[in-house]
Amino acid sequence: MKVTINDVAKLAGVSMKTVSRVINNEPSVRKKTHDLVMAAVKELNYQPNLAARNLAGTSSYAIGLVYDNPNAYYVIDMQNGVLSRCRQEGYELVIHPCSYADDNMKNELKTMIRRSRIAGLVLTPPLSEQQDLIDELDEMNMHYVRILSGRGDNNDNSSCIYVNDFAAAYEITTHLLQLGHKNIAFICGDQGHKSTAERLAGYQQALADHHIEAREGLLYRGEYSFESGVEGAKELLKDGNTLGITAVMGGNDEIAAGALFAARLMNIAIPGELAITGFEDSPFSKQTWPKLTTAHQDNDEISQHAARLLFSKTRGARNQDKDICRIFTPSLVIRGSSDAETA
């Protein structure tokens, strides 16, 4: 039932240490020996015991995924992507949701790291933006990879994966401008999140490039939630839409869905009287009426890449590709909420 490295060693007629070498792809093993051991491994269906490896080895066989994100779809995407690479590499994944607002967060995190002997961490926004957390991790010499909203502007590129929200927002805004919209409102997500700033900046830049003034009155500062989208739209469009708004950009799909809901409440036709756009291309952006124009973000690819990058770091410098730090730019997906033609 339980096969240990010793059994394999006996069957192959070599020492335990040699089996260990083969399992871990260490150099300095004769091909003949390697094959011999592998045959024994296969025959016995040997599976190394993770606990023992973790205990004995310098580095462990588990990585952590840290997130503070209420968006279930996002979290699941991240988990699945990271997990699929973990399986390939024989690692375990320890998930660690933790509240950003909570002051005990860092202590909890440190506790987790110490208890489970984590080899590295994948940090997702907005936690990945917390400089004090990063500093702590640096201090304890922990490997990590950050998924960040940005344009590659960070100084520590080796550990960052960027999502270019700026470019995506620029593209969405341009799309609306090309449809003839002039008064485009924007419902922001959480203040303090980098993505909020980046998306807003992209929107403003696009307006500027088209010589349109970005009026403060067209901005609603909310958070990344459906409710916020409802509130924002109500506020922006109140009193019979005195501002003459013809398009509303939501900070993400949930906000956009909320705006859609509010428009419905106010008997405003979408997209006839008002265009609405989202961000992220969550599954439910295809389930609203009409479907949401949004920017597609390939979370699976992003998370897999994050895991790959992390593994290359934990394994040491030998195969640290130079170009492994990538910038992902979400791509515009036009649907019925901005363009009746594509409904």
Next chain:
Amino acid sequence: MKVTINDVAKLAGVSMKTVSRVINNEPSVRKKTHDLVMAAVKELNYQPNLAARNLAGTSSYAIGLVYDNPNAYYVIDMQNGVLSRCRQEGYELVIHPCSYADDNMKNELKTMIRRSRIAGLVLTPPLSEQQDLIDELDEMNMHYVRILSGRGDNNDNSSCIYVNDFAAAYEITTHLLQLGHKNIAFICGDQGHKSTAERLAGYQQALADHHIEAREGLLYRGEYSFESGVEGAKELLKDGNTLGITAVMGGNDEIAAGALFAARLMNIAIPGELAITGFEDSPFSKQTWPKLTTAHQDNDEISQHAARLLFSKTRGARNQDKDICRIFTPSLVIRGSSDAETA
């Protein structure tokens, strides 16, 4: 930086084994000794190393969550519930999504269990319904807790938590009947899932109790997806709704949202011309227009309970509460999709 059990033992002036006893709440420790050790633990901020415990002990300090469910909200709810209890008990959670259709599933699962020395598993539907998987787990003497759709009708109550979909479907159907609906259609979820059968049975029982024939033509057998809801509603309501359907029950919220979408396509007013209901009370059931009448299922409570039950099993019989096996009945939530008053 790194505090071992040895450090604690020295500081407290006792043996390592005694510290171990205190940490694990074993009997036969004098109160004075206990306090002495705990003081040392606190002072050094000692955290037991999970890998070492797993390796040395007979049972491990990790449990697994196994799921094959495309519903992100459901999975996240389960994870968070189980995780919160894990933290209280000092356990790790290893998540293990696995495809039910895949024949390699069981092998993968066994591999995982052997590698990580899992102490127990929480099984969610539909995987929890796979008898061959259960048999395998029994054979390898693995602890597990199943979350199942049902009414407590299983023979092995000690490891089951039931969600009474039958009662919930009965309640929803009754609600529609009381509103005066006679021709109530039902869009089923995946065939073979217990929940599909239970929900359908509840619907049929309610009709029977009201002396209404359950016509086969009012049934659409789909799967638990938005698309299926769209297709189902289109099919049921085709040709100007010759069947005279005035209400559609969706097998879950996604199906209901799809039906809502289809109704919109066909210019059918909700709830005026057609009532629609869902199941589960996912977050997006509050984000459709109109909001969905549905059955609220307390996933957080369910998953926490599952973890609690699992821990009581892995710890042995001493604190296995008798009444710990529970049946959760989702409760009716009336919203605008069935009743205009509550919009």
Next chain:
DNA sequence: TTCGTCCTTGACACCGGTATCATTAGGAAA
């Protein structure tokens, strides 16, 4: 052939806890 070097391999301690069993201490009964 002999020597030296580098490549392979093995022996053994050790990671940080727990299980087992022997030992000691404490308290009740005699």
Next chain:
DNA sequence: TTTCCTAATGATACCGGTGTCAAGGACGAA
């Protein structure tokens, strides 16, 4: 106080691997 029994504690092996370092072997050069 002594005796005896039980509860509390300690010593030590062990879980299943990896790190370290020393020994053995292959191979080219002299």
